[in-house]
Amino acid sequence: MIAAEPRTLPEGESPDLILVPATASERIASIKLNSGEWKGPLDLESYIARENHLLTHRLTRDALTCWVLVDRREPEDSRTILSACESYRKPALLAHHGQVEKVSTHGVGSVFSRPEFRGKGYARRMMEELSTKLETWEMEEEKRGKSVFTVLFSDIGKKFYAQFGWRPFPSSHMSLRAEAGVDTGARELFAEDVQKDLCSEKVMGKLHDQMLAASQKSPVAKIAIVPDFDHFSWHWAREEFYAENLFPERSPPVVKGAGVDKAGVYCTWNRVFGETPEENLLYILRWVYEEPSSPVDEQTTIQAMAAILRRAQHEAHEWNMSKVVFWNPTPLLQKAVALVDPTSEIVHRENDSVASLRWTGEAEGLGEGVEWWLNEKYAWC
Template identity: 40%
Template sequence: MGSTELPHKDSPDVHLVEATEEESIAQQHANSAEWQGQLDLDAYLRRETVLINQDLTRDGGLTTWVLVHQPENGPRKVLCGCESIKKKALLARSGKVEDVVAHGIASVFCEAKHRGKGYASRMMSELGKKLKSWQAGNGSSAFSVLYSDIGKEFYAAHGWQAFPSAHITLTPTASFNAQGLPAARVLADKDIESLCTLDEEITRRRMAQNAKSNRPAVTLIPDHRTLAWHYAREDFFATEKFKKTSSDRGAIVGDWAGTRAWCYWTGVWPTHAEVDPNILYILRIAVEDESFADFEPASEHGIDAIKDSPSVKAIAAVLAKAQAHASEWNMHQIQIWNPTSATVAAVQLLDSNATVEHREKESITSLRWYGEEDAKDVDWVMKEKFAWC
C-alpha cells in the first residue's frame, strides 16, 4: 500500500486506542474549522483545555479515543476520534435503585479527507463494546448515551437506540407580568452545590417508585460536577466575547423544605451567529414536593390533570425569571428539553401558544443498553439538557 493510500476500515492494522496528548491536541486542531464557531483558534483550544480540566472530566473523567492505522513496521496514523465522559447514573429495577457507571459520548469527528471510508462506523462499533467495561471496576457499565446531530439512523445502526427528543420554547422578555405566580429569586454559584445534593436525594426517592415497574429505568444524575462543566463552557465564551460573565445560574421559588422548586440554566451562543439563535437552555427543573413524581413525557391528559397545581405555578415563576435573564443577555429563545406535563403546563401559563416540538435531526437522545433487555424496553427518564455533553 502506498504511503498516501488509506487502509480499509476492517484492516487488522486498524485499532481503537486511547489518544496520546499529542493526538488529542491534533484532533482539536482538526475539528476546530467546523466547531470553533465564533471563537478564534487560540480561544477554541484554550476552551477545550478548560473543559478537560473540570471536576467532571479531569483525572480520567474524560477519555479521548482515536481510531488509528498502525502497521507493524510503520507509524501510527489517526483516522477519526471521539471522547467519552464517565457519568454517575442510577438504575431502577426489580424493586431497588442501584448506583451504576454510564458514559456520555461526545466530539465524534472525522476529517473530510478520511470520510466515506467507514472509519466512523468502525470506531463506534469498537467503542460500544469497549465502554461496556471501561472504568467500571469489576462490573460493567449500565449504558452509554450520545446526542446525534446527524439524525437517528447512523448511531442506531451501531447500537445506540434513538429516544424521543422534544423541546418547548419560550420567548425572552423583560416585561412579563408575574401576577398570580409565587415570588422567585435568582440562584448564584453558592446555591448550586447544596441544591444538587438535594436534587439527587429527591431523584433517588422517585426512581424507587420506578423500580416497582417491570421495565428498567435509568437516569444520569444532575450532580454539581455536571452543572459546573456547563457553567465553565458558558463563562469561557462570555469572557472571550463580552468581557464579563453572569452571576445568575437559575431561579428558585420557596424558602422551606418540601415547598421549593427551582431550575438551572446556561447560555449557548451558536457556531454560526448569522443563522442560528442564541439559546438559554434550561438545564434542569426540580420540584421538591413529594407528591410530584412525574417522569412521563408531556401528554394532553397529564397537562389537564396538573395545570392548576402549586407545582406548575412554581415552575412558571422560575421560568419567568429565565425569560428576564435571557432578555438581559440578548438570547433569542429559551429551550426546555423533553418536558413533562407539569413543565408544559407551566410554559403555557407564560405563553398560551407554546407547543412541544419533536426533533428528528439534531440533538437526538440516544442510548446503548448493556443489560439483557432491548433498549426499547428501558425507560430513560430526566432527558434534560444537563445530561448533554
Template identity: 35%
Template sequence: MLRKSAPTPEECAQIWSATAASWKDSLTLPEYLAEAQYLATVPLARDGGMTRWIFVNKKLPPGQRQAFCSCEAFQKRALFSDERGNVEECIVYGVASVFCPPEYRGRGYGTRFMKELAKVLKRGWQPELSRKIIGSILYSDIGKKYYARLGWLPNPRNGHFVCPPVEVKKSELSVQLIPESGLKKLCHRDEIMVRRAMATPSTIQKRVVILPELDHMLWHIRKEDFATKHIFGKKAEAKGVIAGNPGKQVWAYWVRRYYKHPDHPFDEDGGNVLYILRLVIEGDFTANKPSEGHLSLAAIEAYTEQAAALQAVLQAAQTEAARWRLDHVHLWEPSPLVHSLLEQSSFNTAWV
C-alpha cells in the same frame, strides 16, 4: 484499532483543529484550543472522568499516525431500579464529540470506530470502578438513523419547548437568583427526590436515570464562563432561579450558549440559546417516571401553586436570555406534568 493509551497533546491539537469549523462556536481557533484543554481539567472530566478515544493505524507510532475518527467518553453516575423499586448505583458512559474529518468520510471509518467503541464501553476499561457499567448514551445532531444502526436507539419521545427572549422588570419577578454557591445544596435536594422516585415500585421492569449532580452542571457552566469572558469580558452571576414556597418550590439551572458572536446575524432557524439544564418541581409525581400522554385537568389543578412558580421561573429565563443577547430559551424533554402545565397555560411556548 482503538488505542487504550491517551492521544498525545499534538494529536489532541490536531483533532481540535479539525473539529473547530463545526464546534468552535463564537471562539477563534486559538481560543477554542485553549477551551478544549481547560474543559479537561474541570469536574466531570478530570481525574479519569473523561477518556479520549482515537481511531488510528496501529502500525504507526504517535506523532506519525492520523486520527481517522475521535470521541470522548464521560463517566456518569446513575441509578438502576427494577419493578420492585430496588435501587443500585451504577455508571453510564456518555459519548460526546464524535468526529470524522471530512477527508476520511464515506470510507467506513466512522462505522468501524463506533462498533469498536461499543465493545469497549460494554466491557469497560477502568478496573478501578467499583460500580457496574450498564450502558452508554450519546447525543446526535445528524438524525436518528446512523447511530441506531450501531446500537444507540433513539428516544421516541425526544422533544423540547422553545420560548422567545422577553425582558420582565425585576420587580415583577417573584424569584430568587441562584448563584454558583447555591447549586450544591439544590443538587443534593434534587438527588434525594430522584432516589425516592426510583425506589417506588413500578410496572416498568428496568429504569435508569443519570443523576443531575453538581459536576454535570459545573462542566457546562465552565464552558459558558469561557465564552462569556471572551465575548463580554465577564461571567454571569445567575446560574438559575428558584420560586415558590418550601415543599412546592420550582427551580431551574441554565447555561448560555453562543454559537456565534451576538453581533453576527444568524440564519432564520439559528440563534444563540439559553438552555435549561435542569428543571425541578417539588411534588412532581411524574418526574423520573416514564409516562405516555398528558395529565387530566383534575391532576393539573392540584398543582396550581407550582404552576405559578413555573411561570415565574420561565419568565426569569426569558429575561436572562434577553439581557444576555440570546435568541431562544430551550427546555428539553420536560416531565409529563411540566408539559401539561405549559400546554394548559397562556405562556408563549412552541413544542419542537
C-alpha cells in the same frame, strides 16, 4: 498526524485499524481537526484553550478519554487521525427488581469524521469498536466489571448510531423568545443556591426513593445520569469561558437559575453562545419540583414554573440570547408555557441532539427494555 495521502489510507474494514486513547499531542490534533464544526465564535487558539480548561474540571478530570481511529502500523504521535470522539465516565443510578444501584456509565461526544476521508467507513468502524470498548473501559471497580448502558446525543439523525445499539429516546423541546420583563417573584439562584436547592441530600434521596418505588411496580429497569453539582458547574464552565473571551468588558454570568421557594420549584440553566445572536440560547438544564397532590397544588406549581420561565426570558435578553429552550417538557411544564406564550409548541427533534441510549443490561439479567429518567439537558455531553 493530520494529513495523509488518500491513496495510502486503509479501508474501513482493514485489520490494521485500531481505536485507541489519543496521546496528548494527538488529542490536540483532533481538536484542531474538529474545530471547524464546534469552535463557534472562538478562534482556534481560544477553542483549544477552552477544551483544555474543561479537561481540568471535576466532572471530566480523570474521566474523559479522547479516542482516535488510526493505522496500527504508524508510530504514536505520527499517526494519521482517521476519525475521533470522546467518552466521559459519569455517575449514574440503576433501578431494577426493587433495588437502586450506584453505577458508572459513559457519555459519548465530539464524534468527528474527517470530510476528506468520508465514504471509507471510518466512522462506522470507530463506533463498532467503541460500542464494545466502553462496556468495560474504566469499569474495574464496578460490581459487574462493566457498564450496562451508555448514552450519546446524535446530530446526524436517528439511524446511524442505532446500527451500533444507541437507540433513540424521546427528544423533544419547547422554547420561548427572550424578552425583558418585570419582577416575576422568582428568586435568582447563584451557584451556591443551585447546590443547596437542586443537589442537596434531600433532593438526591428523593430521586433514589422515586426510582426505588418505580422499580417495585414495574419490571422494566430504569436509569438516570446523576444530576449532581459537577454536571451543572461543567456547563457553567463552558459559558463562563465564552463570556470571558467574547465579552471581556462584562462581569461573568453569575445568575445560574431561578426558583419559587413557596412552591418548591427550581431550575438551573446555562448560556450557549453561537456564531450569531440567533444561535445564542439559554438552556434550562434541570427542573426540580414536587409532584402536586391536589388541583390547588398543581396550579401553584404551574404558576411558579411560569414565573421562573419569565425570569429565564429576562436573563436570556440580558445576555443577547434569542430563546430559552428546555428539553422533554412534562405536562405540568407545558401548561406553564401556555401561560407565558400560548403559541409555543413542542418540537420533536429528528436530526440534532437526539438522545440515544445503548442498553446491554439484558445480558446481566436486567431485562430487555429500559426507561431513561431525567432525560434533560444537563446530561448532554
